[in-house]
Amino acid sequence: MELSRVNQLSYEDFVSTFGNVVEKCPIVAAAVWARRPFGSVDALEDAISDFIDALPESGREGILRCHxxxxxxxxxxxxxxxxxxxxxxxxxxxxxxxxxxxxxxxxxxxxxxxxxxxxxxxxxxxxxxxxxxxxxxxxxxxxxxxxxxxxxxVKKICRLRLRDLVHADARVTL
Structure with missing residues (x-):
């Protein structure tokens, strides 16, 4: 999928598409949808990493328990x-x-x-x-x-799953 298409996805389609880049944690995709548009796949990855990093210990352990x-x-x-x-x-x-x-x-x-x-x-x-x-x-x-x-x-897994879904060389002008 092209990054420009990712940026145009509705909330529901975005969560459906990216809801498992962090195993069984569609809430992560739901949380980063509002940060669109993403200028690159790296920016999308960074948004996910930032969300995970901002979670309290219990939330981070919750992500691990989903695996x-x-x-x-x-x-x-x-x-x-x-x-x-x-x-x-x-x-x-x-x-x-x-x-x-x-x-x-x-x-x-x-x-x-x-x-x-x-x-x-x-x-x-x-x-x-x-x-x-x-x-x-x-x-x-x-x-x-x-x-x-x-x-x-988890972040390594996410990075590879994102690259499976979005063209790695995709960039858009914001």
Whole structure:
């Protein structure tokens, strides 16, 4: 989609189109719609990042809680968003061995028990072995540091999802 078209979208169409660039958080798209027109895809991304950064800790944790467990129940029962399904499948999380699946389930549960929100990583910027390594390594983080790390991963996911929807070289004159 051209950026000029993005800037012309009605509120409803904007939220429908961009409502999942931050996983299951259409409120983010709803909040940034009023900041149109965007002069670039980067400006749209910045508006989303600014909104997330302005949230209190509870809101930021809420964004993390909207993310599914990697290779978790949502994948098994077919309730992942299209974006998450594609991202997880591209790194092989939809085809884990029995041993990998057991390990992933344990890591997901341990992580959530420790931090209170799911592990979030930009799968498109990693591979399966690194995702397992990161899940183990990040357990050593303090809760506040891990919340910030998770939010940075959300922003990476958002950036890539935006680029899937809007032409990256698109610019408009404001």
């Amino acid at each position: 599914p467990d990697l290779a978790g129940r949502d994948l098994r029962v077919g309730t992942l968003t299209q974006e998450s399904l594609k991202e997880q499948a591209n790194v092989g999380l939809d085809a884990l061995t029995s041993e990998e699946a057991t390990s992933m389930a344990r890591l997901n549960e341990d992580y959530k028990a420790h931090f209170g929100f799911p592990f979030v990583i930009c799968a498109r910027m990693n591979d399966k072995p690194n995702i397992f390594r990161q899940m183990r390594a990040r357990m050593a983080n303090e809760r506040a540091a891990e919340r910030e790390r998770g939010i940075e991963e």
